[in-house]
Amino acid sequence: MSPIIILSLLLQIACCVHVVRTGRPLYWVFILLVFSYLAVIVYFIAEVLPELRHNPSARRAARSVRARIDPEHEKRKADRKLGLSDTPETRRQLAEECLRSGDFARAEDLFANALKGLYRTDPDLMLGLAKAQYGQGKARETRETLDTLIAANPGFRSTDGHLLYARAVEDLGDPAAALHEYEAVVQGYPGEEARARYGLLLKRQGDLAKARTVFQEILTRSDALPRYYQRDQREWIALARSELASLSSS
Template sequence: MSCDMATRQTGVSCRMSPILILSIALQVACCVHVARSGRPWYWMIFLMMFSYLAVLVYVIAAVIPDLRHDPSGQRAMRKVRAQLDPGRGARDANRQLQVADTPENRRRLAEESLRTGDFASAEAAYRGALKGLYADDPDLMLGLAQAQQGLGQPADALQTLQSLRAANPQYRSHQADLLHARVLAETGATEEALQRFDNVSRGYPGEEARVRYGQLLRQGGHTEQAAAQFRESLQRSQTAPGYYKREQKAWLEIAKRELAAIGG
């Protein structure tokens, strides 16, 4: 007997409502968490008996505390908080700086400002931190260069990077190498930028360097070489694990569009 026929005969719908389906899904998810976390079995009985109320209680009593103590959970919660309130980290860092004007607090404010795209505040904070024992700190100098590049000051960023290299000849950073290539391109030193992009893209942990290299090649009329870079990014992603594809999704999409525009 079909569901529609049974409904007409009994007056009761045999289709599960979305609310019931959601309840079952949440209950099952919580039961899986109970089993994986090794919690007492009575949690499962409680979850099966009281539906949404039980799920709410379990999330508050078990899931949230677990997230607070689990490194991956902490990262996820920070990411959610950053999306809901992007400026919170910078405000907290600024309050800490008002309480104690220390190099570490200046560093934190600078990093939070840079993360949220407040490049002017980031530049000021980095300059304030680059004093005394930290006057040649390579991470702070890199942050200053990133803020300068974000402000549309590639020449200043290039000078900062050159000072960084001179003061810290043993310092190695993929981000510094990529930024150096970018500001060279932005200051018109295209040939040197292409050489640096070529070197950086070979060992960069992600697709940004390779895609940016392809874009610069295309701008210079080197379409075949550019297409090769975009293809390599897309081919690498085919055998990459899922987390890598998610992290690099934006750059892979750019590679697809660029390759399509070339006709490759």
């Protein structure tokens, strides 16, 4: 049987199954079985595509694919919006896209210029500024920005911000203070990065027993959590496994 016919049959069957499972009108089954490729194309455009546009998972998948194909798309879109309307919000949107693309210098400029007037102590803008500064290796400026953020917004909480603060303190050569910050942030951090960095600093400071405990905790926690979590945290899980092997052989 021709591969073209086999593909047509597979697509027709898949569409017919979709018709039945989603409660579409059954006349679609007749159309799909009679008109082959043309019917599949029409069904996809008329029934499947609108559904995908309103499906959050499908939209996330589409954004992920588009980001791989055209990583600058969202940045150009945000740049156009800023050109049409220069507001703190449009500056924030473009600044966040600059952060994602690694353009930290421009992100810092955008965040700094958005922190004016009513927004001069906005915690999200200040956190974005700190991320942009850290991305350029400005650990001291990062810590100062985060200190100012907390002073102006004492009720603000951000696990990402807290981890960033711990990393800035570590980079500034204050391991004791950094250990204190890491120890605090790991209590509520949603992933394994904070624990991994805490374990690495413990190892560098010579506290090998505690470092081993932290790395083992990463593996124990991840083994008990769903596969999607393990996929998302695979970088830090692999690091913990490697460090444990290194500590065991030393």
